Amino acid sequence: MLETILKSAFEWRNQLGLLNESEALRIFYGPGESNHPELQHLSADLYKDHLWLTAWKKISSKVLDEACEIMTRILPFKIEAIVLMDRSVVASEAEVVTLRGTSRSGRFAVKEFGVKYLVQMEKTKHPGLFxxxxxxxxxxxxxxxxxxxxxxxxxxxxxxxxxxxxxxxxxxxxxxxxxxxxxxxxxxxxxxxxxxxxxxxxxxxxxxxxxxxxxxxxxxxxxxxxxxxxxxxxxxx
The missing domain is CATH 3.40.50.150 (Vaccinia Virus protein VP39)
Incomplete structure (x- = not known):
């Protein structure tokens, strides 16, 4: 079921050519694209070769692991790291956790419609590009x-x-x-x-x-x- 949901989200973006326009793209938005009891509380944002996941409610390790495996497999380029921001906890306690790979320690540039913006994956509450x-x-x-x-x-x-x-x-x-x-x-x-x-x-x-x-x-x-x-x-x- 997870694979069907995530593949569907990716495929319509791909059909619209959105991946050709930008290195920064929301590739999945659970509240609007899923009725899965856990996946509906998760979003996935692509920043070049990194994925930034946001969870608004607690997501089980099993679902997170499966979602990471599927997204890594269906995206047409190598994902160097996947990080998670858990928004289900008190805001002051929320912090980024690396789920897979090794995320870049400093800021790096991503292109959107030909323009470069600096983003950050570690020691931050948000990558810096909405x-x-x-x-x-x-x-x-x-x-x-x-x-x-x-x-x-x-x-x-x-x-x-x-x-x-x-x-x-x-x-x-x-x-x-x-x-x-x-x-x-x-x-x-x-x-x-x-x-x-x-x-x-x-x-x-x-x-x-x-x-x-x-x-x-x-x-x-x-x-x-x-x-x-x-x-x-x-x-x-």
Whole structure:
């Protein structure tokens, strides 16, 4: 049963040519593609030669082992490592576990629609590239020529990079995490963009919006995708 479900998910993506467009792709999403009692709580994301699995409920070792074996076999290229993020535990206790192979210790680049983004498989809560944003990044590549762009809650800045590849004249990247702002700068530099074409701000969106207004700064495009949970000096939202 597992093989039928996973093969079906892979085959329709392959028929659409999605694997030809990107090295980063969600190859399985259990909540929408399975009614299996365990598999429906699992997703599998491809990052070049790594698979990042996310479990929202506890998955048995038997099902995980079988799923890993099937995905490794049906994908048309070698998978170097499979890692699991178990979201069924308390968020503060969640950590990445390597299930198969040896994952890369540092950041590495993956291509999506011709654009490179840096991802990370170890010592992180997320690889750094949200694959459900893929259509948005593609849209930004097609529509931002000569535009000014403000990317709020920017995380690792992938939307900023996509906008710049689309010809944006100026991109402002803002996030509350110093760690992810530095990651965003790395993403920007890795694409070869000049520092002058981008502003990177470590700060609180709710504090900076009034500052932009006071300065009279306006933007052609504003990207706003806040996290479901965050802490700042002003509290929790």
């Amino acid at each position: 694959l459900d944003h893929s259509p948005l990044r593609f849209w930004l590549q097609q529509t931002q020529k000569n535009k000014t762009v403000l990317n709020l809650f920017s995380y690792t800045g992938s939307l900023s990079v996509a906008a710049a590849h689309g010809g944006a004249r100026k991109v402002t990247t803002l996030d509350l995490s110093k760690h992810t702002i530095e990651w965003a700068k790395e993403n920007w530099a890795n694409s070869g963009f000049s520092p002058e074409a981008g502003d990177f701000i470590y700060g609180d969106t709710f504090e900076w919006l009034p500052k932009f207004k006071k300065r009279g700064e306006q933007f052609d495009t504003i990207l706003c995708d806040p996290p479901s949970f965050s802490r700042s000096k002003n509290g929790v939202f």
